[in-house]
Structure formats: C-alpha cells, structure tokens
Amino acid sequence: MKEQIESIIDSHKSKSGLYFDNFIQVLILLLLNTALLFTVTDIHAQNTSISGVINDYTNVSAVSGNNLIVGSSLEFSVGDRVLIIQMQGAVINENNSSSFGDPIDLGSSGNYEFATICAIPNNNEILTKNIQRSYDPSGALQIIRVPVYDSATTTGILTAMPWNGSIGGVLVFECTSTFTMNDDIYLKGTGLHGGIINTSTYSCQWFLSASAYHYDLSLGQGANKGEGIASYISGKTAGRGAQLNGGGGGNDHKSGGGGGGNAGAGGVGGHRIASTSFNCSGTYPGVGGNSLSYSNADNRIFFGGGGGAGHENTLGLGTSGSNGGGIVIIRAQNFVAQGQTINVDAASTPGNSYDGAGGGGAGGTVLLDVGQYTGQLIINANGTDGGSVDNSGPSNCNGPGGGGGGGLLWVNQSALSGGIVLNNSGGQPGITVTTFQNNCTVNSNNFALPGESGSLLTDLVLFESDCGLATINQSTTICPLDSFYVGGAWQYLEGVYIDTVTSFCCDTIYTTTLSIGPLDVGVVQNGATLSANLTGADYQWLDCGNNLAVLTGETSQSFTPSVSGNYAVENTLNGCTDTSGCILVDLSGLIEMYEDIITVHPNPTSDILTISGLNEVNGLQNMEITSSKGEVVMKINGTDQEINVSLLPVGVYFLNINHEQGTEKIRFVKQ
Numbered sequence: 001m002k003e004q005i006e007s008i009i010d011s012h013k014s015k016s017g018l019y020f021d022n023f024i025q026v027l028i029l030l031l032l033n034t035a036l037l038f039t040v041t042d043i044h045a046q047n048t049s050i051s052g053v054i055n056d057y058t059n060v061s062a063v064s065g066n067n068l069i070v071g072s073s074l075e076f077s078v079g080d081r082v083l084i085i086q087m088q089g090a091v092i093n094e095n096n097s098s099s100f101g102d103p104i105d106l107g108s109s110g111n112y113e114f115a116t117i118c119a120i121p122n123n124n125e126i127l128t129k130n131i132q133r134s135y136d137p138s139g140a141l142q143i144i145r146v147p148v149y150d151s152a153t154t155t156g157i158l159t160a161m162p163w164n165g166s167i168g169g170v171l172v173f174e175c176t177s178t179f180t181m182n183d184d185i186y187l188k189g190t191g192l193h194g195g196i197i198n199t200s201t202y203s204c205q206w207f208l209s210a211s212a213y214h215y216d217l218s219l220g221q222g223a224n225k226g227e228g229i230a231s232y233i234s235g236k237t238a239g240r241g242a243q244l245n246g247g248g249g250g251n252d253h254k255s256g257g258g259g260g261g262n263a264g265a266g267g268v269g270g271h272r273i274a275s276t277s278f279n280c281s282g283t284y285p286g287v288g289g290n291s292l293s294y295s296n297a298d299n300r301i302f303f304g305g306g307g308g309a310g311h312e313n314t315l316g317l318g319t320s321g322s323n324g325g326g327i328v329i330i331r332a333q334n335f336v337a338q339g340q341t342i343n344v345d346a347a348s349t350p351g352n353s354y355d356g357a358g359g360g361g362a363g364g365t366v367l368l369d370v371g372q373y374t375g376q377l378i379i380n381a382n383g384t385d386g387g388s389v390d391n392s393g394p395s396n397c398n399g400p401g402g403g404g405g406g407g408l409l410w411v412n413q414s415a416l417s418g419g420i421v422l423n424n425s426g427g428q429p430g431i432t433v434t435t436f437q438n439n440c441t442v443n444s445n446n447f448a449l450p451g452e453s454g455s456l457l458t459d460l461v462l463f464e465s466d467c468g469l470a471t472i473n474q475s476t477t478i479c480p481l482d483s484f485y486v487g488g489a490w491q492y493l494e495g496v497y498i499d500t501v502t503s504f505c506c507d508t509i510y511t512t513t514l515s516i517g518p519l520d521v522g523v524v525q526n527g528a529t530l531s532a533n534l535t536g537a538d539y540q541w542l543d544c545g546n547n548l549a550v551l552t553g554e555t556s557q558s559f560t561p562s563v564s565g566n567y568a569v570e571n572t573l574n575g576c577t578d579t580s581g582c583i584l585v586d587l588s589g590l591i592e593m594y595e596d597i598i599t600v601h602p603n604p605t606s607d608i609l610t611i612s613g614l615n616e617v618n619g620l621q622n623m624e625i626t627s628s629k630g631e632v633v634m635k636i637n638g639t640d641q642e643i644n645v646s647l648l649p650v651g652v653y654f655l656n657i658n659h660e661q662g663t664e665k666i667r668f669v670k671q
Helices: 002-011 017-032
Strands: 037-040 047-053 057-064 067-070 081-086 103-105 112-116 119-122 125-127 141-145 151-159 170-181 327-343 365-380 408-411 420-423 432-434 455-457 470-478 484-486 489-491 495-502 508-516 523-526 529-532 538-543 565-573 576-579 583-585 599-601 608-612 620-627 632-636 642-644 651-659 662-670
Touching (some): 470 484
Parallel strands (some): 170 327, 365 420, 470 508
Antiparallel strands (some): 057 067, 523 529, 608 642
C-alpha cells in the first residue's frame, strides 16, 4: 500500500493547492489504519442512463446474527447498499377442507430491510450490521444490490430478473436527486409462478366427483395450484384449495383454475358442465387465491400470486395458470415522467384452452418513496383475466379460469399525487368461446368469477436497518480543468460523491459536494477606491494602461490610485487565479493645486500627523481621513494642523483636504 500511495502522490504533485491538500487528507485516512478498506457506493455525479436489469441477486441459505451465507458474493462489494427480502415462508392450514390455504402464520414472509454491506469475508459470506427483522432462509430469502445514483434516466425498458423460485422478481434503486422516465419499467409476470398444466391419467367417474381441496399431483384428480407466499406442501400440491395467495388448481373433470391473489383476492375458476347426467362434470374448480393484508405497522411486501392450472386429461388441451406481477421499489427526490408506465401486471393468460383453463395471476406491488412528481406517471398492477375455453365436440363445456386479483401501490405521501394514474383492477373470468353442446352458452363464464381490485396505501416508510455508520458531509471547490480524488476516481465534474471507509464493521460515510470555480472577480468602486469582491484571497493590482503591469506594493483587497487610469485586480485563492475586468478611475475632480505646498510628516507615523502649508490653502472647508477602501474614519477641524491618529488601526490612509477649488488627497501610513 505504501508504494501505491507514494506513486499516486508523485503523479499528482502538480495539482493546485486546494486539490492537493484535500487529496492528502484522503491518503491520511488510509494511512491511519492499513486494515481499512476504501470502498465506493454506486453513485454518479452525472445523470446516468439506465435500462435492462440493473440489480444483482443472490440467495441466502443461512443467517447467523448479521452474518449471511449466500449463494455467491462475487457481484457485491463492501459499502454496497442492499435489500434483504424474504419472498415466502408463510404457514397455511393444511386441512382437506374449505380452509385449506388460509394463513395461520405469515412467519417472515414479506419482511424486508435496506442495509449496507460491511464486509465480505469470502465468496459465500456477506456481513451487514444490526439486522432488525427476523428471516427464515427456507422461505426464499434473497439479497439484492441496490444501485444508488445522483440522477438517472431510463433510455430503454427497465426490468428485473424474473423470479426463479429462489431469487429475482424485484427492481429496486435510489436517486439522490432526479429520476426521469424516458422509457417504461416492465415487470409484468415476473412474480410468483402460475400452476403448470399436467395431463391427468385419472378416469373420471360420473357418479363420484373429485371434491377434495388437495391431492398428490400424480393421482390426476386435481391440477397444480398456483405459487403463493407459502411454499408447496409435499403430496398436497394439486387440487382446488388455494396455496394462500396462489390460485387453486381445477379438479377433475376439466374445471378451471382459480385466480391468484395479492391486495385483491383471486376469482374462483369455472365449472365443466356435463352434457347429460351420465357424463363427468367438473363442479369443483380452483378456489381463488387469498388477498394479502398490507399495513404501515406490519410493513411487509409481496409478489402477485400465480393462477391455478386448469384440469387437463388430453395432452396439450388444458392451460397453465399465469404468473403474478413483480415488485418495484423506487426512492427519488424528484420523479419526472411524461406518460410512461410502471407495469407490474400479472402475465398474460395463455391462449384459449380446450380442456380446463388456467386462472389469471395477480398484479404485483409498487413502492414509491418520492419527494415530488412532475408530469404524468401510469401505474399498472392489474390482475390477469382467467383463461377462456374454445370447446370442441358435442359433449364439451369445460371450465374457464378465474380472474387474478389486483396489486398494490404504496406511496410515502398522505394522498396519491394528481399526476399518478393507478390501474390495479382484478382480472375478468374466462368465457366459453365456442360450443357444440346444447346446455352450454357462448360467452358464459360457467360460474367463474373475476378477481378483486387491488389497493392503494399511503404514508410509506421504507424499513432501514441501522448500520452504525457515522456520516460526514463536506464541500470542496476546485479550479476549472482541475480534478479531485473522491468517489473512487479523479473527478472533473460537479456533483455529490459518497465514499465509505470501513474495516470489519461499518464505520464512516463521507458525502462530498464537489464544486468547480470560477472565482468571484467582481470589483466595487467607491469614488477613487477600488475593492475586490472576493475575500480571503491574495491580491495584486494591475495597470491596464501599461499591459497589465504589476503595481508594486499594491496587494491589499482595496486600492486607491494616485493618477487617473484603468486598473484591474488579480485574485488568487486555493491555488486558483483569475483576473477582474479593467475599471476606469477618473481623478480629474480631485484638483491638486497645493501638491507642492502641503505636506504631512512624519510619514509613516504611529501617533501625531503634522500638516504643513495648510495656511496657504484658499477657501479651506474641512478635512477628513479615509481608509484604503474609501470609508471615512475621522473628521477633522479645518484649522487643526496636528492630528492624533494613534487610535487608528495599522494601514494605509488618505488625508482629504476639501477647499473651494476641489480636494487635495495625501496618502500616509499608520504604523
């Protein structure tokens, strides 16, 4: 490390004073403890173009205090902001009754919190600090890297890795300044999976209906349930009972699957209507997925549930349930949109079925922690319509799917902004598209029901863990064309940069606001006196009429010339130098009729200033002493020829003798 630091210092010694001093401060932080790691959060001073997948994901297989065992830590860095979130883990009623799938205990499902990575001991371990909530890795726990931008703009569709049963399905990022949508955010169907169609080998019996709420899939009496926030139960993955918010699968014979649920419940699937009493009917379709309870106190978030599959007994004729919508979390100070859409709808319903049709998935969840909105933003969190049935043959009137429930929008304001258009309706039930059966009606839904509408929740407070970080805010100004080492690189642009200095626990976050000159080169003129605006600088007054020649000894903030002319000042501050424009000083009004007669002595003086030749002045009016800035510091009796200046501060002054023809101006120094 020592050799690296020395090399960097040598290569940058030519930089300006302020720049080099601040750079040394950064190096000192490193040298104080060689065990410290200097890491940088993902923040950019300029506006960043974003599109595609911007998050990284890894599963968590074990939690011990603040230590997380993960699938891979290779895409993560110390100092990264992350989201810890559990996707499943609820406990449900397993009874073979109408209560199957009802929640008994949500467990840690839906728990989440934002945190900061404090250390990465190895490729399968991540250490944070002060984790606040409980988590169960068996319930699909994941860590997601959260990009943090100054400002960001979508220049293509922004999305997330689809949920794969372990990770994905969530888009999350932050903007410390402005987020601008020039393209859409699209997480349609990236949430919980719909039940997969499976061909049944069970021979239906017209006199004995399959009415149970759960079956082993291999028996063929029930289709796959849609995925919910409760994990599947071995031997009970099929049948009409809901999998909490996942829709139930249609039962034998050829009934429709139930719709998935989220903030709104899913709709029940449709019946198969037998052509005669001796044909197999399907009067036990999939039950709609349960609605999920959201509250500020509980502060949990969920995917949209998957729709249940329709019952199929001829290969390729039934349809699966559709996937639920994903989760979008955005934090920004300003949010600008021009009619773009955040889409967390459930996935589109598969094409028309000939056997039982799948249920629609439920809409997903959108969380917006935003300071203010500009323009119009459209939020789509709709449930999908249930699948429709295109019957064939004279004895087929099979069950359509139930509609999926609507999703959730949760905002931090107390009411929805007028610029936001929210669409989170439940999906419609599927219908009978064609039929050749006398007791079956085209456009009938065969008792299938729509999903319920979703919800709007206000007063969002995103859950944050306390990483124990000390925060230091600092401001730095550099010269134009100069640079400053911050944010992990030499920066040339103004902006806000964040550095994290950490050892094996989180220590300090440095937030640096970097500003670029130029210096203030304004000059104020007061009579014959010129004063530079900039304070605390080094000054050199120049004679513009003599090719900007240096005026020897004139290095104060103010300057009073002795002859008329054009003058400028060169300001130097923190290694930056800039020169004012030229200012005209016209001394023609100061008539020096007595310059060879009137004198002052001693000059310099520490106490008494004696005026000689004052009796020769005609029409003497008054006298005064002014500072080098032109301020009157003493008024004098016109007849006094000895003036006590002992109380004046050390500096340059002017004795102004006013008479009827003009003013005599005599420079003296108080020491």
